Amino acid sequence: MEERRRSPRHQVGGEFASVPANMSVRVIDISSAGVLLQSARMLNPGARGSLRFTLAGAPFAADIQVQRVAAASEAGSGYRIGATFVGMTQEHRRLIERFMNND
Numbered sequence: 212m213e214e215r216r217r218s219p220r221h222q223v224g225g226e227f228a229s230v231p232a233n234m235s236v237r238v239i240d241i242s243s244a245g246v247l248l249q250s251a252r253m254l255n256p257g258a259r260g261s262l263r264f265t266l267a268g269a270p271f272a273a274d275i276q277v278q279r280v281a282a283a284s285e286a287g288s289g290y291r292i293g294a295t296f297v298g299m300t301q302e303h304r305r306l307i308e309r310f311m312n313n314d
Contacts, residue, residue, distance in 0.1 A: 218242035221311040223266070236292070238264060243307050245295040246275065253280055253290050259297065267310045274298030 220240040236248040246262065254260075258277045265271065275294040283291050 218244035219311070220247070239291070241266070241307060242311070243296075243304060245278070245293065248292040248294065249283060249289055250292055251289040254292055256280060262294075266306055267313065269306055271303055271306055272299075273303055 220242045223238045223241050234250060234252055236250040239247040239249055241247075248262075254277045256277050256279060260275055260277075261272065262275050263270070263272045273296045276297045277292055277294050279293040281291050283289050
């Protein structure tokens with residue numbers, strides 16, 4: 212599959228988070244521009260929500276907008292949801308940067 216991301220991604224490690232309608236999702240990876248989630252429920256592109264989880268031991272929150280949705284490659288494992296950040300504090304942006312530079 213052709214890489215379409217503009218920002219480098221960093222593996223998160225399966226943290227769980229909340230998005231629209233208080234649904235639980237699994238955070239697959241994150242960048243300063245957005246996040247890849249896995250969910251049992253499908254979301255429509257354009258949907259917005261608030262993402263909240265713990266990143267590197269610190270609380271993280273951001274508003275997101277769904278950009279793309281695809282069936283997960285493993286049968287029965289739901290959907291992969293690509294979302295961009297549409298609202299985030301500078302503190303949380305710096306948290307992502309520190310997390311990505313901590314390899």
